[in-house]
Amino acid sequence: IRTWDLREHPHIRYNPLTEEWVTVSPHRMKRPWQGQVEKPQEDDIPRHDPKNPLCPGNTRPNGKVNPDYDSTFVFDNDFPALLDDIPSPEPSDSPLFKTAAACGTCKVMCFHPRSDVTLPLMSPQEVRAVIDKWTEINTDLGKKYNWVQIFENKGAVMGCSNPHPHCQVWASSYLPNDPAIKHRTQREYYMKHKSPMLVDYVKQELNKKERIIIENDSWVWLVPYWAVWPYETMLLPKRHVQRLEDLTDSERNDLAAIMIKLLTKYDNLFDISFPYSMGWHGAPTGEYMDEDNSHWQLHALYYPPLLRSATVKKFMVGYEMLSQPQRDLTAEQAADKLRGLPDTHYKHRTS
Amino acid sequence: IRTWDLREHPHIRYNPLTEEWVTVSPHRMKRPWQGQVEKPQEDDIPRHDPKNPLCPGNTRPNGKVNPDYDSTFVFDNDFPALLDDIPSPEPSDSPLFKTAAACGTCKVMCFHPRSDVTLPLMSPQEVRAVIDKWTEINTDLGKKYNWVQIFENKGAVMGCSNPHPHCQVWASSYLPNDPAIKHRTQREYYMKHKSPMLVDYVKQELNKKERIIIENDSWVWLVPYWAVWPYETMLLPKRHVQRLEDLTDSERNDLAAIMIKLLTKYDNLFDISFPYSMGWHGAPTGEYMDEDNSHWQLHALYYPPLLRSATVKKFMVGYEMLSQPQRDLTAEQAADKLRGLPDTHYKHRTS
Ligand SMILES: O=P(O)(O)O[C@H]1O[C@H](CO)[C@@H](O)[C@H](O)[C@H]1O
Numbered sequence: 064i065r066t067w068d069l070r071e072h073p074h075i076r077y078n079p080l081t082e083e084w085v086t087v088s089p090h091r092m093k094r095p096w097q098g099q100v101e102k103p104q105e106d107d108i109p110r111h112d113p114k115n116p117l118c119p120g121n122t123r124p125n126g127k128v129n130p131d132y133d134s135t136f137v138f139d140n141d142f143p144a145l146l147d148d149i150p151s152p153e154p155s156d157s158p159l160f161k162t163a164a165a166c167g168t169c170k171v172m173c174f175h176p177r178s179d180v181t182l183p184l185m186s187p188q189e190v191r192a193v194i195d196k197w198t199e200i201n202t203d204l205g206k207k208y209n210w211v212q213i214f215e216n217k218g219a220v221m222g223c224s225n226p227h228p229h230c231q232v233w234a235s236s237y238l239p240n241d242p243a244i245k246h247r248t249q250r251e252y253y254m255k256h257k258s259p260m261l262v263d264y265v266k267q268e269l270n271k272k273e274r275i276i277i278e279n280d281s282w283v284w285l286v287p288y289w290a291v292w293p294y295e296t297m298l299l300p301k302r303h304v305q306r307l308e309d310l311t312d313s314e315r316n317d318l319a320a321i322m323i324k325l326l327t328k329y330d331n332l333f334d335i336s337f338p339y340s341m342g343w344h345g346a347p348t349g350e351y352m353d354e355d356n357s358h359w360q361l362h363a364l365y366y367p368p369l370l371r372s373a374t375v376k377k378f379m380v381g382y383e384m385l386s387q388p389q390r391d392l393t394a395e396q397a398a399d400k401l402r403g404l405p406d407t408h409y410k411h412r413t414s
Numbered sequence: 415i416r417t418w419d420l421r422e423h424p425h426i427r428y429n430p431l432t433e434e435w436v437t438v439s440p441h442r443m444k445r446p447w448q449g450q451v452e453k454p455q456e457d458d459i460p461r462h463d464p465k466n467p468l469c470p471g472n473t474r475p476n477g478k479v480n481p482d483y484d485s486t487f488v489f490d491n492d493f494p495a496l497l498d499d500i501p502s503p504e505p506s507d508s509p510l511f512k513t514a515a516a517c518g519t520c521k522v523m524c525f526h527p528r529s530d531v532t533l534p535l536m537s538p539q540e541v542r543a544v545i546d547k548w549t550e551i552n553t554d555l556g557k558k559y560n561w562v563q564i565f566e567n568k569g570a571v572m573g574c575s576n577p578h579p580h581c582q583v584w585a586s587s588y589l590p591n592d593p594a595i596k597h598r599t600q601r602e603y604y605m606k607h608k609s610p611m612l613v614d615y616v617k618q619e620l621n622k623k624e625r626i627i628i629e630n631d632s633w634v635w636l637v638p639y640w641a642v643w644p645y646e647t648m649l650l651p652k653r654h655v656q657r658l659e660d661l662t663d664s665e666r667n668d669l670a671a672i673m674i675k676l677l678t679k680y681d682n683l684f685d686i687s688f689p690y691s692m693g694w695h696g697a698p699t700g701e702y703m704d705e706d707n708s709h710w711q712l713h714a715l716y717y718p719p720l721l722r723s724a725t726v727k728k729f730m731v732g733y734e735m736l737s738q739p740q741r742d743l744t745a746e747q748a749a750d751k752l753r754g755l756p757d758t759h760y761k762h763r764t765s
């Protein structure tokens with residue numbers, strides 16, 4: 064009788080952070096694809112586009128003029144999803160019609176004055192400036208808001224409408240769904256095991272080595288055991304760190320170095336500027352600053368949509384929307400693939 | 415000082431079925447869109463394409479020949495995500511590396527012999543045949559499997575690779591994430607309130623009338639209070655019904671009638687064959703058949719991706735993937751919009 068093989072047999076895996084399962088169907092990469100293909104990327108982005116509202120010196124749709132910035136540049140989102148100083152709803156009487164107040168603020172952060180560079184093409188000093196600015200924003204907005212979500216939507220396929228390298232920050236009075244559940248699951252684990260879940264997890268992954276892609280003195284880049292997107296990854300410090308602002312100077316330099324390496328590998332997967340959504344999760348802020356957050360471990364999440372090629376993505380639809388996410392290659396296969404990619408960016412390759 | 419207005423001020427709403435919040439930003443529809451636009455749909459689908467593996471009489475990639483069917487037609491998915499009779503993993507020792515066995519089966523169901531029709535363009539009898547077949551499949555597969563997920567991915571933007579009208583059925587030994595949480599939340603509500611959550615919910619919505627789009631003797635189509643996708647809706651029986659197989663003959667006829675009406679409105683929103691993922695959730699099957707499932711209310715979910723036009727969708731990325739879903743128009747605005755649309759399909763309109 065056949066023996067169980069993770070690389071061959073469909074199975075489900077559990078994400079202890081979100082308490083959700085993912086269906087893994089390793090045999091399914093073989094199926095042909097006749098569905099939608101994405102537009103290939105434009106590769107002729109000008110260094111400075113006088114009409115791009117993110118470029119230095121340009122006028123934004125609301126009439127404000129950007130400074131002639133030469134590093135990062137942060138400004139208020141001109142079309143924010145969250146607003147401050149708004150009235151609050153009456154507390155609702157019914158468990159079926161629950162509304163709550165939501166105040167917040169939305170910022171945009173440019174990574175660099177040039178439109179034709181991306182993080183992996185920047186110098187370590189330039190990426191370090193991005194990290195320092197992230198830290199500063201998290202500290203500043205964290206004084207007032209319970210959650211500060213730093214995230215980057217990259218590529219047209221992710222709904223990103225502007226090729227200029229940038230990210231967003233949405234800070235809110237409420238703790239959003241995903242952080243809220245991670246707050247609870249990490250706390251429950253901590254109470255039971257007396258050590259932070261993700262610190263334990265990284266230790267075990269460093270022993271197993273199967274899903275680690277790269278590491279340096281202070282960081283590990285890996286495909287989590289429970290990854291949903293084909294090339295989903297996590298970036299974690301080796302030391303127990305609750306928030307960006309707790310990183311030491313050398314840990315920030317190491318972060319810049321590993322970010323350049325990992326984003327280079329991502330770009331080299333299909334020889335394109337790799338689309339993804341990424342963001343940071345760390346201990347909540349605002350009112351949570353007074354609480355013990357020892358159960359929290361800082362981490363970045365990368366969610367790239369592509370599956371087969373530069374133009375064929377994984378569609379999270381139907382079964383995924385209604386029942387449970389499903390993936391077509393195992394986390395181990397994805398890690399192997401990424402590990403094997405060159406460390407020199409395809410744009411720097413001498414063919 | 416300004417008073418609270420649901421139609422104007424950002425807020426969060428709670429989904430009691432999934433225990434998740436959605437951020438509602440009603441003021442945000444005003445922002446301009448410079449991002450990705452989808453390809454307009456092809457509208458010249460042939461009635462019978464000799465190369466389409468779903469058409470009657472055609473040969474599928476695996477060499478099997480479809481019968482010359484003249485109503486619905488069900489066959490095994492040639493590239494199933496779930497398999498039967500596979501070995502199971504060893505029970506895992508670590509809370510961080512939990513794997514479980516997953517066996518199951520995947521079917522494809524054609525709705526109609528013609529490729530150039532969709533459900534809203536079919537006759538009530540033809541739609542009724544689809545409903546009867548759904549019921550039959552749920553009963554059959556429900557004998558063996560704990561969950562039978564019937565779902566339809568429609569449109570290229572939903573990753574649907576074949577224009578022939580069809581849906582899929584994935585049946586599994588495990589209860590997937592979403593059904594599992596709804597199983598728990600509905601049970602908790604039932605224990606507390608002594609009546610099924612969604613039966614109570616529909617009663618209250620029928621009183622409020624704000625989010626009802628259409629109704630007939632036995633069904634209600636509404637935008638749920640906690641909707642995430644711009645035009646997300648739910649279709650529910652007025653009576654307490656646990657599973658498709660519990661519907662009476664006249665309830666099935668009413669279902670066919672309301673499905674044609676609702677899908678006509680959807681198509682009329684942007685005068686295109688409206689893309690969506692839809693599916694049925696009802697009481698679990700298999701081993702759950704022996705349990706009391708009085709807390710369950712059958713319902714269909716429609717998740718359409720479009721936001722502004724036939725080619726501009728809502729991107730659930732960045733903030734949505736990392737923190738919490740966010741929507742740009744209220745559930746009430748979406749219901750108003752859909753309610754106001756004509757009941758005659760745009761293809762039948764005499765302009
Ligand atoms: O089975 P299909 O239609 O080829 O595939 C489609 O639906 C499946 C179930 O929702 C998804 O897992 C796939 O990503 C999607 O492309």
Ligand SMILES: O=P(O)(O)O[C@H]1O[C@H](CO)[C@@H](O)[C@H](O)[C@H]1O
Binds near residue numbers: 222223224449729730
């Ligand atoms: O703010 P942007 O980049 O215009 O908008 C993009 O990111 C937001 C936050 O993830 C999403 O809500 C939008 O759907 C998406 O189009």
